Amino acid sequence: MNLQRTLTLLVASFIVSATLLAQSMRQDTYCNPLNIDYTYMIYDSSRDISYRSGADPAVVEFRGEYYMFVTRSHGYWHSKDLLHWDFVNPGKNWYPQGCNAPAAHNYKDSVLYVLGDPSGASSILYTDNPKSGNWEATPAILGDLQDPALFIDDDGKAYMFWGSSNTYPIRGMELDKNHRFTKKGETVPLFNLDMPKHGWERFGENHSDTILGGYMEGPWLTKHNGKYYMQYGAPGTEFNVYADGVYVADSPLGSYTYQKHNPVSYKPGGFMNGAGHGSTVVGPGGQYWHFASMALSINVNWERRLCMFPAGFDKEGLMYVDTRFGDYPRYAPGVPQKAGQFRGWMLLSYQKPVTASTTEGTFAPAALTDELNKSFWLAAANDEKQWVMIDLETPASACAIQVNYHDYQSNMYGRLPNLHHRYTIEGSLDGQNWTTLVDRKSSYKDTPNDYVELAVPTTVRYVRYRNIDVPTPNLAISELRVFGLGLGKAPAAPKKLTIDRKADRRDVQLTWTPVKGAQGYNVLWGIAPDKLYSSWMVYGNNELFMKSLTVDQDYYFCVEAFNENGVSLRSAVIHVH
Structure with missing residues (x-):
């Protein structure tokens, strides 16, 4: 025995x-916020405030690997699968104070470009071996470049975009790539915040501040099927409603048109909030991914974490980002046919x-x-x-x-x-x-x-x-x-969803009958019954007051309930004029 x-x-x-x-x-799944070795910030040390933070991610693919540049991190990360990230300690010519709201661009897999000096004045750095940590600097110094974005088109023409202000618009200019990236032509204002029309651009937690104007920042340009999608962050990085919107154009300098589905990246509810000031990259298998900043804001307002969500473009060319169950486990980027999908746990x-x-x-x-x-x-x-x-x-x-x-x-x-x-x-x-x-x-x-x-x-x-x-x-x-x-049953579908769009058409009140056994609910909405791309997670409450809508846009809403056993069927979709 x-x-x-x-x-x-x-x-x-x-x-x-x-x-x-x-x-x-x-590791077939991942979960936001991203689990990387965030750098401790030094900017509040005089007040004895210690915190680690990561924000404003610029993610690009270069020669089969992915590189992620993050505000004031004193280096950057690289990954082969968008899941496991290793830190690169920079060597020659890197920003000694850490780059701020960095820009990055891969030019035909031959050169990787980066810039983002906190002073707003910098030369463009470049390398053909980013894992070495060594960079060269172009001789020309460009000024007034808060939150820059560098873009080199398929025809070889180079452009710079920038903006971080509650007053000034996102701006752009062409650069002479063959002459030290010096300015070529006039500065072009592209678009500004339009808070009287776009509710989600209003400042404050839950867009509740009616005095201060929102901030527009962090442009990022993605080209898809010949169209140019200019993403931007608003209204403030410290809020649960920090998000990315998008304008669309036929050429890099516009003119740009506001996309009807906006914001594209938005996560105001749940455990970790915020999904703004990001970048979009094509990952394994051709799946688009949107990286962004999440608000933590315990020690200071600027204490943040990083997130990534699956993104894409529908058959009408609308850009979207999937943040439903955005801080629950999702399939990892390397899982075929399932990458980014909610795992169901x-x-x-x-x-x-x-x-x-x-x-x-x-x-x-x-x-x-x-x-x-x-x-x-x-x-x-x-x-x-x-x-x-x-x-x-x-x-x-x-x-x-x-x-x-x-x-x-x-x-x-x-x-x-x-x-x-x-x-x-x-x-x-x-x-x-x-x-x-x-x-x-x-x-x-x-x-x-x-x-x-x-x-x-x-x-x-x-x-x-x-x-x-x-x-x-x-x-x-x-x-x-x-x-x-x-081991129990998922909740029943919510019933009696009522929607009251206010006289201020940016605002809407939603209520529904509480569902027995529900932990919480996802409010889903969009500009068509088959385009419910936006979601807001609500715990322990059967109502939601949203201030996120666009004045001249119709919307469609529904609600689903969830608990530890699963997710309910969705309520009937309601059209709101």
Whole structure:
């Protein structure tokens, strides 16, 4: 019997080891915000405010790899699959203070160009080997280039676009590519904000500020089927409604026409908000992807994270970005025929009870399951004795887990080497017998928004995080999110959707009958019944007041409900004049 028991234990140990090895190798999904080693900002160090941030991503493909340039990161990242990113420490001629709202452009796979000096005056840098970190600089200095965008057309003509203002428009000019990229011709104003017509361009959280004007910034030009799609960010990077809109033209300098479906990239609801000041790139298999900035804004307004969403152009040439369930697991860019699609794994941990080893001050563990990114749990110490446990209340199939760390009085500045997060996560059905779900004991990677897809879905009721080592002085976590499928029923479709478009046609009030057992709802809308490209996630409420519409545009709305077991059918689509 002892020999049989020993063999059984050895087999079980082998299965667990094989499962954890497979977990470390497999990743068919990803989850926003992106889990990269964000740089600590230095710009508020005089106020003893430490935070890491990433914003304004410029992503381009070059010779079969992808390069991502991010505001003031003191370097940049590269990836072969848009999923795993490695940092490049720059060498010769890189911006010593980090580039600001960078521009990047791949010219025929021969040269990669970048610019974005925070001063707004810079030469264009170029290289044929970006992984080396070494760059050359064109002799000419271009001025007044806040939030630049460089574009070289198929005919070899070069253009510069720029703009970051609540007053001035997005502007463009042609450059003489063969003469040091000097200005060629006149500066052309392309378009400006039109807040009296476009509700989503209004300033403030939920577009609620009626005094200050919104900001227009971050142009990015994408050419598709002979049309030029000029994307721009508005109304402010610190708000949940930060978004990207688009104008369309037949030539790079216009004239540009506002697309009827706008904003194209918009994520005002859910755990992580915002989807603005981005870039669009063709990824594996020809799938378009839109990278953008998300608002965190706990330590300072400019504390941000990065996101990516599948994007595309429909048969009428309308550009769209899919942000439905935008911070839930999605298929990774390398998954054929499914890249970017919502995986169907639901949030099991929402508002579930949490207990913790210790708590410091008022930063209680309940913050770990509230889906509010500005709240967090703070442990009394940062050591191996700290743990938190979520009770899912009923057994469910766990498929993936995301740990979102928070910087609380971190006192860290600049690009720091050898940062890492080490921990384990265990699951249990009875709270007594535990199985390892995630093993990061031997991980020496910097993973501030760690997302782990389990190799094998595991039925659990309790999920426990055990801390080993994090790089910050304090152990603080803003959200511990468990994804998978409950063993119950998905909610019924919402009924009695009523829509009241206000006298100010930018505003609309939506209400519907609460659905029994629903965690929350997705409000879906668009400019046609088959073009419901926009979505707004609402937790625990059966109404939504939106201030996002365009005055002279008809809209179509519907609502779907969701819980830990799945997503309902959609309500009937309602046409609103």
